[in-house]
Amino acid sequence: MIKEGKFGVYEAVCLVIIAICNKIFSTTPGYITRTIGTTGWYMTLISCTTAITFFALIYLLLKRFPGKNIVEIYDASLGRVVGFVFSFLLMVSFLSSVGIYSREFTEIMKTYALPATPPSVIIGALIFTASVAVFLGLETIARVAKLALFPALLGYFLILVFSSEYFELHNLFPILGYGLDKTVITGILRASAYDEVIILAVFAGSLQGAGHIKKAGFTSLLLSGFIISLGLLCFSLVFEYTNIQEITIVAYILTRSLKYGTFFQRLDPIFLLLWIITTTIYISILFYTTVSIYCKLFRLQDARPVAIPMAVLAVSVAIIPKDFSSVLSVYVEGIRTYGNITFFIMPVIALIIAVIRKKKGEPECAD
């Protein structure tokens, strides 16, 4: 089995927060406003609560099989064949996420910042960086995430604080948006926005036992819920729902709209810097997870030979969508809608079957 090194709760929390919260910079706020109206800021709390519930069940599964990662648990709980299928689907989900999110990022960069750059250059640069990250290992990614999270959060909160000048309370009304039922249903379905927490289950072996996984999982989900909700609340306070529905990247337009006198304006380069750094880490995390699951699935000792072929696959996935519209309405939405199945529901099925079949792991021995 590949050796991924060890890291602490702190690094794990940073890793998961970057993976989850990067979506606030994407097309997500516009999309959810089209569906539910003014309620995005509390809908995401419903999503977060749903994700916490699912993670609690995943934690029970991990606790049942101490020291094992999700791939090994699938094998132990469901048998080699079904376990293989479950793990393979999980890997495919991560690979799709790498490709589609890289493409989404590329399209947005072409729209806002690099209109003349060929998409292949941006996708290639992202996947190349992610491949280098595979060579450097999970520990490196975790430590870079730890290093980058605080400047990223500082920049993010500064943008939100500066935007407070433009807050209009009435933008939050009608308070129930397109209806409470729609908000709750969308909130539950979009728990997939928090599904990156599953990486803790993939790298369970790198954390110091189930207790650490529990701590890292719940902490990162709660903090991510707060960060995303606060961002959506600020966006809603600045832009009316009819406006947000139209905007491709709300956070970017917000930073471009900030103006304090003639000197302090046009802050979009700060946003771009933050967004590029966090997205690079985000794609690296997803790509490493894909490679890691593949290695665990086929019991490969070294992840490095897998990196290049997997990078080719990721680039291939990224260039499948014909245009930006299909990236958003077909692929990103597909991941959001069906992500819950592979990231949350399949581990719960594994838990139920493990309980029914009375499958359990060996308790870890204290050294």
Add this chain to the structure above:
Amino acid sequence: MRRLVSVVLLLVFIISLLTACWDAREIDEWSYVYIIGVDKGVGNALRFTFQLPSLKHEGAGAGGQLGATSQYTTSIDAPTMYAGVNIAESFTSRRLNYMHTKYIVISEDLAREGVERFINSMVRSRQIRRIAHIIIVKGKASKFVEEFKPLLTSAISKAQEGFMDMHLDTGLFINTSYQDFFRDLKTTYRMPAAPLAAFNDFSNYRTSGNPPEEFKSEGDYYAGELPRSGGNKFEFFGTALFNGDKMVGELNGDESRALLMLRGEFNRGSISIADPKDKELRITIDTKAQKKPDIKIDFHEGKPVVNVKIFLEGDIQNLQSLTEYESLEFKPVLEEVFEVYIKGIIDKTIDKCKNLNVDVFGFGEKAVMHFLTIQEWEEYNWLSRFKDAEVNTEVEFAIRRTGTLLKTNPTRYSEGEKK
């Protein structure tokens, strides 16, 4: 061997970086558009006028001011702005860049026909910044762009900001950014409004005759009608009112102040009134907003009832009369007269907008709080109901200071004190 190959690969990679971005463009390859004017087209759907800096040093090296630039304008008939930009690039040596454009000037004719077709599409470009100002100009936008040569400075960009910032000191026109205008085109809470500009041919500046007997305030003019001579040929004065994307009316300077007060955007302005005790004399108050207006909305049998309270305060700037309005005895008299005067303007402005059925005040922002879902709110359709709204206004005004004089003593004549 492996190390050697790694070093060679690394060197190749680093050398490739030395070329910099292959698609990068240097600053001297761009021409930055200061102002975009939009008129009804003749040769094509729309006429776009761009004002650009020439960046040629006028007289440099011959005792001229180094770095001084001049502007040139070009007008193009085109189906869309971007097509117009392409046409313009066929006779310029630089690419047009409108990332630093601060004014988007629309002719009144075009505004009355509708602005949606280009306002919607312009913003799709990353180069259009939503902090640019929207200005409606009486007459041709192309002429405005051509003649926009501020007298006090050669720094066009700074002058553009300066002109717009003046609304904070006068309140005689409003300031509307692209974002505000674009938002108000789509919102269900209010209608768009934009500052008006016009050329002044100085024909209202009479060189002889008597002043009007009736009190005429400094804001009782429309753009282009100010009685003045000299200075910039253009002036910003008043407000254009929109129903959707079509301009349907305009406000004069006084009404623009009322609009700003009702929106909670009034900063300050020197407001003159006739002396209550001697109608021939004038009093000017440096008026400031004390706090945001208090707006409450109720619904009586589906009909909206709006109660607005405006809070103002001010300092006496000009007092021609000998009445001691500084004193505790007469100060309330002046305050009350001022309140009545402001309330009169506000009521007149509201009636004007009700007749046009355009809620440019944003009362819908408060009304929406009475609705639970967007479906209910959109079905009620506030924007169509505004004309039926009962709007009750109240003004609270307090004189805070009396300037550098605490009392006005009478002027003495050889005959004695003038009564």
